[in-house]
Amino acid sequence: MLPQSVSLEPNTLNSEALRPEPARPFLTWQRILDWANEHYRCRTFSKDEKIPARPGLLYLVQRGAVRMVGVAQVSATHRNQGARAIANMNQEEAFLGFIGAGQPFEIVAQSPFTLHSYAHIDQTSVIWMYWHDLDNWPHFRREVLDAFRYQHQRKLLWLSTLGQRRTIDRLLGFLTLLIEEYGEPAEQGYSLPWTLTHAQIGSAIGSTRVTVTRLMGKLRQRGLILTQDDNLICLPADTALRR
Amino acid sequence: MLPQSVSLEPNTLNSEALRPEPARPFLTWQRILDWANEHYRCRTFSKDEKIPARPGLLYLVQRGAVRMVGVAQVSATHRNQGARAIANMNQEEAFLGFIGAGQPFEIVAQSPFTLHSYAHIDQTSVIWMYWHDLDNWPHFRREVLDAFRYQHQRKLLWLSTLGQRRTIDRLLGFLTLLIEEYGEPAEQGYSLPWTLTHAQIGSAIGSTRVTVTRLMGKLRQRGLILTQDDNLICLPADTALRR
Numbered sequence: 001m002l003p004q005s006v007s008l009e010p011n012t013l014n015s016e017a018l019r020p021e022p023a024r025p026f027l028t029w030q031r032i033l034d035w036a037n038e039h040y041r042c043r044t045f046s047k048d049e050k051i052p053a054r055p056g057l058l059y060l061v062q063r064g065a066v067r068m069v070g071v072a073q074v075s076a077t078h079r080n081q082g083a084r085a086i087a088n089m090n091q092e093e094a095f096l097g098f099i100g101a102g103q104p105f106e107i108v109a110q111s112p113f114t115l116h117s118y119a120h121i122d123q124t125s126v127i128w129m130y131w132h133d134l135d136n137w138p139h140f141r142r143e144v145l146d147a148f149r150y151q152h153q154r155k156l157l158w159l160s161t162l163g164q165r166r167t168i169d170r171l172l173g174f175l176t177l178l179i180e181e182y183g184e185p186a187e188q189g190y191s192l193p194w195t196l197t198h199a200q201i202g203s204a205i206g207s208t209r210v211t212v213t214r215l216m217g218k219l220r221q222r223g224l225i226l227t228q229d230d231n232l233i234c235l236p237a238d239t240a241l242r243r
Numbered sequence: 244m245l246p247q248s249v250s251l252e253p254n255t256l257n258s259e260a261l262r263p264e265p266a267r268p269f270l271t272w273q274r275i276l277d278w279a280n281e282h283y284r285c286r287t288f289s290k291d292e293k294i295p296a297r298p299g300l301l302y303l304v305q306r307g308a309v310r311m312v313g314v315a316q317v318s319a320t321h322r323n324q325g326a327r328a329i330a331n332m333n334q335e336e337a338f339l340g341f342i343g344a345g346q347p348f349e350i351v352a353q354s355p356f357t358l359h360s361y362a363h364i365d366q367t368s369v370i371w372m373y374w375h376d377l378d379n380w381p382h383f384r385r386e387v388l389d390a391f392r393y394q395h396q397r398k399l400l401w402l403s404t405l406g407q408r409r410t411i412d413r414l415l416g417f418l419t420l421l422i423e424e425y426g427e428p429a430e431q432g433y434s435l436p437w438t439l440t441h442a443q444i445g446s447a448i449g450s451t452r453v454t455v456t457r458l459m460g461k462l463r464q465r466g467l468i469l470t471q472d473d474n475l476i477c478l479p480a481d482t483a484l485r486r
Contacts, residue, residue, distance in 0.1 A: 068399065070399060070400065070402060070403025070404075070406065071403065072403050072404055072406070072407050072412065072416055075412055075415075076409070076411040076412050076414070076415045076461070076462060076465065076467060092406065092407050092408065092412075093406075094402060094403050094404075094405070094406020094407070095406065096399055096402050096403065096406075097402075106396070108396040108399065108400065112400075112416065112419055112420075112423075113400045113403040113404065113416075113420075115399060115400075115403070142385075142388070145385070145388035145389065145391070145392060146388065148388070148391060148392040148395050149388060149391040149392070149395075151395055152391050152392075152394055152395035152398060153349070153351040155395060155398040155399065155402065156311070156313060156339055156351065156358060156398065157313065157351065157355075157356045157358075158402065159313060159337060159339050159340075159398065159401065159402065159405070159447075160313025160314065160315050160337045160339065160356040160358070161313075161315055161337075161356065162337070162402070162405045162449055163313065163315070163335065163336075163337020163338065163339075163446045163447055163448070163449055164315050164335050164337070164449060165335065165445075165449055165450065165451060166319070167449075168319040169315065169318055169319050169335075170449060171319070172318075172319045173315055173355065173356075176355055177355075177356075180355075202408075203406045204402075204406055205406070205449075206405055206406055206407060206408060206410075206413060206448075206449055207408065208408060218319070219319060222319065224319060
């Protein structure tokens with residue numbers, strides 16, 4: 001995460017911990033891990049493996065990172081073209097964000113859209129539980145709910161950038177928000193710790209792989225982003241700090 | 244809200260109430276209203292009036308509807324053009340959704356983006372409190388957190404449609420989600436109870452007023468949406484129910 005100066009202003013947070021990981025007492029977390037292992041509620045996935053998450057359950061990322069994806073089943077095809085046209089339609093997968101270690105997630109099954117989760121990197125471990133399992137840990141339940149509250153706030157910022165008309169602005173806003181949340185100090189600034197393909201970026205900002213590749217080149221030329229050797233996207237330190 | 248068949252599947256919800264309004268015991272709500280009046284923590288706004296909401300506080304819509312808006316301060320202008328270019332830049336306001344009666348909201352002040360709230364209709368009343376005020380009502384605090392959890396789920400679906408490449412698909416997905424959440428039975432289907440300008444719609448889906456007007460015409464021609472006399476957007480009943 002970025003230093004405080006470029007992160008959430010302290011006064012935007014109330015005294016409760018919105019970022020659950022640093023604030024979580026290690027004891028609770030350890031007790032939950034023990035419980036999950038005892039009850040076979042823990043599983044490790046390899047990169048890009050689908051996590052068979054079901055609605056109604058609560059998931060916690062123990063290690064690694066999860067990629068959330070939404071699939072739209074709504075298309076503005078003529079409604080009288082019937083079911084076949086819709087069945088043949090290419091389903092678009094949209095990248096909806098990461099869930100990092102220590103963060104909860106859940107799946108909503110909503111008819112015109114479905115959500116899916118994938119391990120974004122190798123050795124991603126996920127714990128699952130029923131909500132009523134949290135009756136044993138009321139304090140932890142509140143941390144989970146506060147984490148969802150924090151995720152909701154991030155998504156509102158994300159929606160703010162997706163409302164921008166120019167694709168290049170959406171792209172820069174999207175990368176800024178991601179690196180602000182997950183970025184790690186790198187040689188020349190702050191870098192996203194995981195790779196993200198141009199197709200995945202395009203799917204988040206309503207654009208295509210080709211356009212993203214072209215606009216990433218522009219952003220690099222203008223010095224607004226950097227790409228590290230290992231293909232990780234990086235925000236230059238002075239850009240990040242100027243805000 | 245739409246009938247169960249087109250709304251959230253029952254199994255997507257756990258036993259806890261995610262839609263806080265119907266589930267909230269009237270007594271708690273009444274006690275909070277009384278408390279808010281006693282402590283001068285309630286104010287009524289007229290249409291499009293800005294609600295002076297501050298980060299760190301919790302707001303509850305008592306009556307009417309609140310419109311959330313995000314302003315992006317990120318632009319992909321050349322970073323060496325300096326502060327003047329950025330200051331002169333047109334700030335784009337993105338429509339981020341409604342907060343209906345009985346729902347909580349809060350403002351996050353995040354440097355590259357700022358959130359604002361407006362009364363969307365006349366006679367919109369808002370209550371505010373500090374998070375520690377909720378120490379008196381632990382059950383209500385949990386309802387508030389569950390409401391944010393629900394809002395987060397809706398925003399993930401919203402992001403799913405904004406990832407679609409074709410603007411017309413984003414437009415239909417956006418309208419479907421809004422009407423699914425706030426729609427009221429109308430003569431020919433389900434109608435959004437409030438007007439929304441084409442500029443506001445455009446600001447949500449990364450498009451312009453002109454494009455939205457053109458695409459709304461297409462959707463009407465294809466029978467995918469209807470516009471009622473009073474200019475309210477309507478989803479035909481069979482489209483809504485088919486899902």
